[in-house]
Amino acid sequence: MPTPQYDLAFRDIVGGVLHWQLWSRAGWTDVRARYRRTTFGPFWASISLGIMMVSMGLVWSFLWKMSVKDYLPFLSAGMLSWSLVSGLINDGASVFTAQKGLLETLHFPLTMLTCAVVWRNLLLFFHNIVIYLLVVLIFRVPVTWATLLIIPGLIVIGVNGIWVATLLGMVGARYRDVQQLISNLLQIVLFLTPVFWTPDQLAASGRARMVLVDFNPMLHYINILRNPLLGKFPTLLDCEVVIMLTILGWLVTVAVYARFRRRITYWL
Amino acid sequence: MASITLENVTVDFTIYGHHSFRTALLSSAGGLIRRQGRKSDRITVRALDNLSFQISHGDRVGLIGHNGAGKSTLLRVLAGVYVPVSGRIITEGKVSSLLNSSPGMNSDDTGYENIMTCGMYLGMTKDEILRIIPDIEEFSELGEYLSLPIRTYSTGMLTRLSFGIATSINPEILLLDEGLSAGDARFIERANQRVNKLINRASVLVLASHGDSLIKSMCNRCILMNHGQVVKIGDTDEVIDAYHRLNSEQAAA
Numbered sequence: 001m002p003t004p005q006y007d008l009a010f011r012d013i014v015g016g017v018l019h020w021q022l023w024s025r026a027g028w029t030d031v032r033a034r035y036r037r038t039t040f041g042p043f044w045a046s047i048s049l050g051i052m053m054v055s056m057g058l059v060w061s062f063l064w065k066m067s068v069k070d071y072l073p074f075l076s077a078g079m080l081s082w083s084l085v086s087g088l089i090n091d092g093a094s095v096f097t098a099q100k101g102l103l104e105t106l107h108f109p110l111t112m113l114t115c116a117v118v119w120r121n122l123l124l125f126f127h128n129i130v131i132y133l134l135v136v137l138i139f140r141v142p143v144t145w146a147t148l149l150i151i152p153g154l155i156v157i158g159v160n161g162i163w164v165a166t167l168l169g170m171v172g173a174r175y176r177d178v179q180q181l182i183s184n185l186l187q188i189v190l191f192l193t194p195v196f197w198t199p200d201q202l203a204a205s206g207r208a209r210m211v212l213v214d215f216n217p218m219l220h221y222i223n224i225l226r227n228p229l230l231g232k233f234p235t236l237l238d239c240e241v242v243i244m245l246t247i248l249g250w251l252v253t254v255a256v257y258a259r260f261r262r263r264i265t266y267w268l
Numbered sequence: 269m270a271s272i273t274l275e276n277v278t279v280d281f282t283i284y285g286h287h288s289f290r291t292a293l294l295s296s297a298g299g300l301i302r303r304q305g306r307k308s309d310r311i312t313v314r315a316l317d318n319l320s321f322q323i324s325h326g327d328r329v330g331l332i333g334h335n336g337a338g339k340s341t342l343l344r345v346l347a348g349v350y351v352p353v354s355g356r357i358i359t360e361g362k363v364s365s366l367l368n369s370s371p372g373m374n375s376d377d378t379g380y381e382n383i384m385t386c387g388m389y390l391g392m393t394k395d396e397i398l399r400i401i402p403d404i405e406e407f408s409e410l411g412e413y414l415s416l417p418i419r420t421y422s423t424g425m426l427t428r429l430s431f432g433i434a435t436s437i438n439p440e441i442l443l444l445d446e447g448l449s450a451g452d453a454r455f456i457e458r459a460n461q462r463v464n465k466l467i468n469r470a471s472v473l474v475l476a477s478h479g480d481s482l483i484k485s486m487c488n489r490c491i492l493m494n495h496g497q498v499v500k501i502g503d504t505d506e507v508i509d510a511y512h513r514l515n516s517e518q519a520a521a
Contacts, residue, residue: 022388025384025385026372102389105365107348108389265350265351
């Protein structure tokens with residue numbers, strides 16, 4: 001067992017996370033840069049999300065024959081959560097290739113970059129949540145004790161985002177097809193995951209439900225955020241799956257990072 | 269005491285699956301190119317070949333050699349960016365590098381914002397950066413421009429800013445790569461003064477360049493590199509002579 005490697009990897013990962021002054025600044029600069037000189041700034045993303053929520057909410061509630069009052073908040077909370085989770089995965093795959101210049105100039109803990117990606121996506125989420133507040137007010141979405149679970153939910157997703165971005169960032173730097181593959185897969189997964197449709201619309205049991213609902217890791221990540229947004233508690237299964245995946249993901253990431261950390265700059 | 273020790277440092281770059289790139293490379297100058305296995309797409313370029321030397325406290329080392337001799341790669345190894353494929357490097361002291369671009373600079377941010385970002389990447393805290401700002405203001409002579417986005421700057425202004433930031437730190441080991449040349453004569457002179465001051469604060473300088481006047485004025489030791497190997501280490505004048513001889517030999521061949 002190459003212990004010094006693990007020791008270095010571990011110190012690198014922790015060191016990067018502790019550099020919060022830098023990654024919070026870098027994440028914020030990214031958000032600002034993208035919307036510089038626009039009137040609504042980052043709210044442009046929120047506005048387009050809002051338009052999609054309303055138009056899809058109206059049409060699909062009609063198609064599914066559900067009341068708008070039930071369906072639109074569900075759809076909105078789902079899309080809000082999805083845009084955070086999928087944003088982390090998408091940006092994660094290109095986190096190292098996007099910072100080629102920096103990585104070839106300086107030596108620093110790489111998790112600093114992945115933390116910046118996570119922070120950027122959380123900031124966008126906070127912008128988007130303004131739109132959701134309107135939904136809450138208009139459709140009287142219940143605000144309960146469970147609503148408070150948004151905060152731990154975001155922390156859990158952030159903690160997962162760091163390993164996801166680090167792991168996918170490494171794979172994406174080595175195999176460039178991965179970035180394209182992931183953004184394509186995410187589109188498919190969006191339709192397969194109960195975001196636009198509810199799990200109740202599937203038969204109560206059966207193979208489809210098992211694959212798309214119970215065994216769907218994305219759904220459990222969505223649920224730990226979506227349920228509190230709707231004023232409901234996440235299910236025990238959601239929490240169990242997310243905790244398991246958090247531990248598993250970090251173990252794999254640390255192992256891969258320890259093995260390949262030194263190769264990353266060579267792949268760029 | 270700051271020092272750098274290299275023991276049998278070798279760096280190979282693997283070129284992944286570039287068919288056309290392979291033929292282009294085979295004919296070019298630079299490191300030694302070899303294939304891994306016969307059927308494999310992969311070829312590797314040996315950028316640094318078994319380097320061993322020591323740079324000790326107070327040294328101001330110039331790296332000279334042709335394009336592709338391995339100067340920039342060596343600087344990046346010294347900066348910790350590339351971990352050697354084999355051999356090892358032992359660095360004592362804090363390394364700061366001014367290679368090509370300034371780290372983390374964002375063209376839409378103002379000069380002041382970039383000083384902050386850049387300074388943080390160079391390992392300074394917010395308070396330390398606030399303290400060096402007057403010094404950078406003075407050296408860069410950018411005045412009001414520092415409040416404008418740096419995309420409005422000319423190349424020279426940008427160089428003054430990034431050079432000002434990089435040299436305002438208190439490095440123990442400073443790595444510089446050519447960038448100095450982008451500037452007018454007056455800038456080069458002021459840059460020299462500033463590097464001299466920096467060197468008084470710092471302990472080790474490693475400067476890569478192929479113009480020998482710069483190296484003659486700044487360095488007391490020199491390393492001549494060719495095809496990823498060290499050809500000669502010694503006093504600046506001797507090594508520069510060797511460099512000229514190498515040039516004429518290659519021109520004759």
